Amino acid sequence: MIKVFTFGSCLLAITNLACGAQTLTAENKLNEFPAGSVTLEQGLASWQIFYEVASHPRCSNCHVGSSNRPMWSGPSYGKTRPHGMNIKADESRIGVESVPCATCHVTLLQPSENANTMPHTPPRVTAPWALAPVEAEWFGKSSSFICNQLKDPERNGNRTIADVASHLDHDRVLQWAWNPGGNRQSAPYSLQMVMDALMKWSAAGTPCPSE
Amino acid sequence: MQITVNGNQHEIDVEDDMPLLWILRDELGITGPKYGCGIAQCGACTVHVEGIAVRSCQVRAADIDGEITTIEGLGQPDALHAVQSAWVEHQVAQCGYCQSGQIMQAASFLDQNDDPSDEEIDSAMSSNLCRCGTYPRIRKAVKTAAENLRSA
Ligand code: FES
Ligand code: FES
Numbered sequence: 002m003i004k005v006f007t008f009g010s011c012l013l014a015i016t017n018l019a020c021g022a023q024t025l026t027a028e029n030k031l032n033e034f035p036a037g038s039v040t041l042e043q044g045l046a047s048w049q050i051f052y053e054v055a056s057h058p059r060c061s062n063c064h065v066g067s068s069n070r071p072m073w074s075g076p077s078y079g080k081t082r083p084h085g086m087n088i089k090a091d092e093s094r095i096g097v098e099s100v101p102c103a104t105c106h107v108t109l110l111q112p113s114e115n116a117n118t119m120p121h122t123p124p125r126v127t128a129p130w131a132l133a134p135v136e137a138e139w140f141g142k143s144s145s146f147i148c149n150q151l152k153d154p155e156r157n158g159n160r161t162i163a164d165v166a167s168h169l170d171h172d173r174v175l176q177w178a179w180n181p182g183g184n185r186q187s188a189p190y191s192l193q194m195v196m197d198a199l200m201k202w203s204a205a206g207t208p209c210p211s212e
Numbered sequence: 213m214q215i216t217v218n219g220n221q222h223e224i225d226v227e228d229d230m231p232l233l234w235i236l237r238d239e240l241g242i243t244g245p246k247y248g249c250g251i252a253q254c255g256a257c258t259v260h261v262e263g264i265a266v267r268s269c270q271v272r273a274a275d276i277d278g279e280i281t282t283i284e285g286l287g288q289p290d291a292l293h294a295v296q297s298a299w300v301e302h303q304v305a306q307c308g309y310c311q312s313g314q315i316m317q318a319a320s321f322l323d324q325n326d327d328p329s330d331e332e333i334d335s336a337m338s339s340n341l342c343r344c345g346t347y348p349r350i351r352k353a354v355k356t357a358a359e360n361l362r363s364a
Contacts (some may be wrong), residue, residue: 113272
């Protein structure tokens, strides 16, 4: 029997993760680009920016599929392998069934500059640590796969691309990717550039690269 | 600031970034939770915050959000927690250093899932290290504790 439990200010359950993250104020700007103002070529170049971010270990390590196992990959890890200590985030994607992510990735009550300075310690942010939803599997996936996935309402939480872009600005775990601390490599570009890239890609008609 | 540990309120005067493990051991003299690594790699410092296992070396004073339970408050000598009884029954401990963390982890895990498979037990307990290698006895004791909790 799995129970629902509360952790900090958040309610964690098997199929639900509801917490303060939804009410955060935006820190970046959702810039609009009129339809037709971005060429196909520019649209594909904008997609490429997004793909470089999506496939970067800082993002893809937690965008894993139905294995529910976070990955350790990227320059700070040496060889690519699943998260140590036999960690599984389980179907809940927050580890309720075994070890909650937040057991070690403790939820901060206040943002803190020096929470993540030490290498090899679990990163901590002001939201419960979690895997991305299983529908958003990116680890090891091609640019074309992720491109078609991101614009598919079935897999993107029934969002428009503008919804997706502004959603990025409200997720504290995601924002950490640009300020990861320790010896971890930051995700490329900036969140503002990624949001702009998505909006330009959208204005160009969400073109996807072929395989 | 005020914190509640094992049902008792304490007034403490510490830096915001002092880890809970330091507060427990050095400020309050509660030495059941052990220091092994300080970087969430061993589990020896595991306590509960609002019933959920956390590595107390990772919880800074400023982030304490709820009532803390340590091994000292989980059960009492004459009224052991089901996990503690199972630990005695299977004589799990060797040197004992890791065991308060093991027990706190197991108690929190079984509170969420009282009918775990071997695989789930291994997954729940793998981030608590034991240099004495008591893992086979830990697995048996978790199973016994789960049975006792279900029939309680
Ligand atoms: S001392 Fe906290 S996990 Fe090792
Ligand atoms: S009993 Fe000695 S470290 Fe676990």
